[in-house]
Amino acid sequence: MSSIYLDYAATTPCDPLVGQAMAPYFFERFGNASSPHSFGQSARKALEDSRALVADFIGAKPSEIIFTSGATEANNHAIFFTARALKNKGRHVIISAVEHHSVLEPARRLQAEGFDVSFVKPTADGIIDPPSVEDLIREDTILMAIHHANNEIGVLEPVEEIGTIARQKGIYFLVDATQTVGHIPVDVRQICCDFLSLSAHKFYGPQGVGALYVREGIKIDPWLLGGDQERGRRASTHNLAAIVGLGKAVHLCRNHREKEAKEQSALRDRIIEYVLNNIPGVVSNGHRQRRLPNNAHFAFENISGEELVAALDMAGIAVSQGSACTWGALEASHVLKAIGLSDRMALGSLRISLGRWTTSQDVDYFLQQLKLKVEKIRR
Amino acid sequence: MSSIYLDYAATTPCDPLVGQAMAPYFFERFGNASSPHSFGQSARKALEDSRALVADFIGAKPSEIIFTSGATEANNHAIFFTARALKNKGRHVIISAVEHHSVLEPARRLQAEGFDVSFVKPTADGIIDPPSVEDLIREDTILMAIHHANNEIGVLEPVEEIGTIARQKGIYFLVDATQTVGHIPVDVRQICCDFLSLSAHKFYGPQGVGALYVREGIKIDPWLLGGDQERGRRASTHNLAAIVGLGKAVHLCRNHREKEAKEQSALRDRIIEYVLNNIPGVVSNGHRQRRLPNNAHFAFENISGEELVAALDMAGIAVSQGSACTWGALEASHVLKAIGLSDRMALGSLRISLGRWTTSQDVDYFLQQLKLKVEKIRR
Numbered sequence: 001m002s003s004i005y006l007d008y009a010a011t012t013p014c015d016p017l018v019g020q021a022m023a024p025y026f027f028e029r030f031g032n033a034s035s036p037h038s039f040g041q042s043a044r045k046a047l048e049d050s051r052a053l054v055a056d057f058i059g060a061k062p063s064e065i066i067f068t069s070g071a072t073e074a075n076n077h078a079i080f081f082t083a084r085a086l087k088n089k090g091r092h093v094i095i096s097a098v099e100h101h102s103v104l105e106p107a108r109r110l111q112a113e114g115f116d117v118s119f120v121k122p123t124a125d126g127i128i129d130p131p132s133v134e135d136l137i138r139e140d141t142i143l144m145a146i147h148h149a150n151n152e153i154g155v156l157e158p159v160e161e162i163g164t165i166a167r168q169k170g171i172y173f174l175v176d177a178t179q180t181v182g183h184i185p186v187d188v189r190q191i192c193c194d195f196l197s198l199s200a201h202k203f204y205g206p207q208g209v210g211a212l213y214v215r216e217g218i219k220i221d222p223w224l225l226g227g228d229q230e231r232g233r234r235a236s237t238h239n240l241a242a243i244v245g246l247g248k249a250v251h252l253c254r255n256h257r258e259k260e261a262k263e264q265s266a267l268r269d270r271i272i273e274y275v276l277n278n279i280p281g282v283v284s285n286g287h288r289q290r291r292l293p294n295n296a297h298f299a300f301e302n303i304s305g306e307e308l309v310a311a312l313d314m315a316g317i318a319v320s321q322g323s324a325c326t327w328g329a330l331e332a333s334h335v336l337k338a339i340g341l342s343d344r345m346a347l348g349s350l351r352i353s354l355g356r357w358t359t360s361q362d363v364d365y366f367l368q369q370l371k372l373k374v375e376k377i378r379r
Numbered sequence: 380m381s382s383i384y385l386d387y388a389a390t391t392p393c394d395p396l397v398g399q400a401m402a403p404y405f406f407e408r409f410g411n412a413s414s415p416h417s418f419g420q421s422a423r424k425a426l427e428d429s430r431a432l433v434a435d436f437i438g439a440k441p442s443e444i445i446f447t448s449g450a451t452e453a454n455n456h457a458i459f460f461t462a463r464a465l466k467n468k469g470r471h472v473i474i475s476a477v478e479h480h481s482v483l484e485p486a487r488r489l490q491a492e493g494f495d496v497s498f499v500k501p502t503a504d505g506i507i508d509p510p511s512v513e514d515l516i517r518e519d520t521i522l523m524a525i526h527h528a529n530n531e532i533g534v535l536e537p538v539e540e541i542g543t544i545a546r547q548k549g550i551y552f553l554v555d556a557t558q559t560v561g562h563i564p565v566d567v568r569q570i571c572c573d574f575l576s577l578s579a580h581k582f583y584g585p586q587g588v589g590a591l592y593v594r595e596g597i598k599i600d601p602w603l604l605g606g607d608q609e610r611g612r613r614a615s616t617h618n619l620a621a622i623v624g625l626g627k628a629v630h631l632c633r634n635h636r637e638k639e640a641k642e643q644s645a646l647r648d649r650i651i652e653y654v655l656n657n658i659p660g661v662v663s664n665g666h667r668q669r670r671l672p673n674n675a676h677f678a679f680e681n682i683s684g685e686e687l688v689a690a691l692d693m694a695g696i697a698v699s700q701g702s703a704c705t706w707g708a709l710e711a712s713h714v715l716k717a718i719g720l721s722d723r724m725a726l727g728s729l730r731i732s733l734g735r736w737t738t739s740q741d742v743d744y745f746l747q748q749l750k751l752k753v754e755k756i757r758r
């Protein structure tokens with residue numbers, strides 16, 4: 001088993017304080033938030049406290065937050081709702097070519113249903129340029145989806161500028177903020193978005209819970225049909241302990257985010273500089289400055305990324321090639337192809353993502369092992 | 380806060396052993412089951428161990444189990460998949476009039492989309508008679524959904540007989556077994572169903588996780604689109620700790636179910652006998668024998684069930700009128716109306732549901748308080 005975890009972008013462990021916050025809600029405070037009695041009332045209070053924390057953290061109102069099973073559900077919900085609700089207004093959707101699969105696949109489904117989907121190509125640095133989005137807007141454009149940060153190469157997108165364009169044109173704007181919430185400031189009013197998705201397990205909360213921000217005034221159809229939970233916007237018994245954990249995770253990030261981002265970006269820069277200066281035949285992917293504080297991403301010549309990940313795992317280091325959601329696909333990542341990497345280079349990719357418990361010593365050991373393993377594989 | 384919890388049908392606390400089983404998966408064993416490294420491998424193993432436990436518990440194969448966010452998602456998934464997949468074969472659906480809202484509401488959505496939905500009326504005892512289902516079958520019937528037990532009045536339905544009919548006619552059969560799994564034996568082969576839904580928080584597992592059984596050979600479309608999780612049948616990062624908890628809950632029920640059912644049905648019978656013999660103006664709802672071991676359900680004349688629930692809550696007892704999912708609706712339950720209760724009687728309803736930690740003393744105290752409160756309210 002690896003002992004140095006550098007794959008925080010795939011999932012983070014729960015903060016022990018999140019675990020502590022959740023524990024009572026599995027046992028003595030376990031009520032169904034829809035029950036009339038004291039157990040239910042206590043559950044409802046915990047639910048709404050968590051909703052207020054999440055809302056405040058992203059500059060939203062509590063009523064604008066729908067708790068979901070994760071960001072995949074949130075993205076699916078926003079996209080399919082918009083398509084169904086506005087199909088008589090238009091059937092054109094714009095997404096970036098480097099979105100997460102939980103945006104890409106719904107968009108492809110819409111294509112199969114007769115919608116027209118434009119894919120915005122990023123620059124070689126991974127940036128989605130606002131003018132390149134604006135150029136694609138048509139009379140019948142109903143939705144744009146551009147993520148806040150890419151999950152593979154960590155590039156931050158200019159979502160505020162794109163959001164301003166969307167608002168001016170009256171086009172719904174979905175921002176997948178799964179990689180940014182908890183790591184850099186996220187404010188739905190500044191971004192000018194209509195929908196924003198987030199996932200607790202990317203910032204030290206539990207897996208299986210997330211949220212969809214839906215701008216006030218948008219009467220979204222429910223994703224799941226059944227009971228009246230979430231003001232009729234998502235049926236299903238509330239995942240109470242996990243929602244409490246999400247709230248606690250938000251609370252911790254509010255207190256620690258700034259300091260952590262500073263520390264992690266220093267370690268990240270050290271990694272990037274070391275690799276570029278000490279290992280030949282490697283490129284750093286994604287814009288050098290406009291990137292997540294915790295993400296470094298490389299492509300190595302004449303290396304199988306899969307082999308490199310396995311070799312580092314043997315040395316007790318957990319890293320990945322890119323998205324966990326598509327591991328095993330054995331295809332070059334759509335993100336790396338979109339920024340212009342050859343298939344061969346793309347298959348030599350490595351993502352390092354740092355987190356709350358990454359130490360300087362971890363990074364030292366990783367860099368030493370990385371150099372060794374690359375040399376050994378290339379020999 | 381209530382201290383005697385008799386609303387296990389709404390939700391159960393986690394068994395402490397379930398909590399213990401989950402804990403490592405929030406922290407040291409927290410990996411993303413789709414990650415390539417050791418953390419991911421360990422997560423995958425836990426995931427598949429849990430899947431094997433769940434499958435075995437209901438007589439299924441592991442490959443027939445899709446982990447979901449709960450039974451609502453499972454029911455929605457099965458119904459909407461069938462409707463989309465078979466709409467060219469037929470557009471007629473049969474459901475019982477007493478299904479849970481997570482079946483009812485999807486069926487109503489299908490009606491709005493041009494499907495024809497027949498609602499099978501139960502007997503006054505709450506039984507869905509197989510001939511009354513068979514009578515409704517048409518050439519264009521593509522799906523029947525009859526739950527294994529009703530969530531309000533606890534009646535067990537003859538799903539094996541209905542399943543045999545469905546199989547003979549080549550009609551897909553969905554069984555919502557949310558109330559039965561963990562409480563009475565459930566076997567998908569015996570039931571002859573194509574889909575079966577279950578939810579961990581109804582049998583001492585965590586909220587926010589459940590499963591959908593999909594019979595081998597049915598190529599179900601994914602409910603969530605994105606990554607390739609669950610063999611492409613449900614995208615989204617696995618809710619690992621909760622899935623481990625579901626497996627542990629199944630394991631515990633396998634060991635304790637029989638004994639618990641015996642104990643609980645004795646307490647249940649004591650409650651029903653006491654109430655019918657000692658409180659005037661009350662009826663017991665649902666078939667007297669063919670019912671869940673842990674469910675007693677009454678309707679009181681000249682009583683507001685809401686007031687009674689509140690009065691008992693003040694006395695430290697948590698019970699409910701019926702389904703938690705529709706609390707606050709202030710409408711008479713569709714279940715009670717379907718078995719022929721007047722609106723007035725239906726609004727005087729009370730559901731008592733027992734569980735793993737219900738003691739004989741709890742029942743004594745409850746019965747004493749119930750008699751007192753009914754008399755006080757009627758005075």
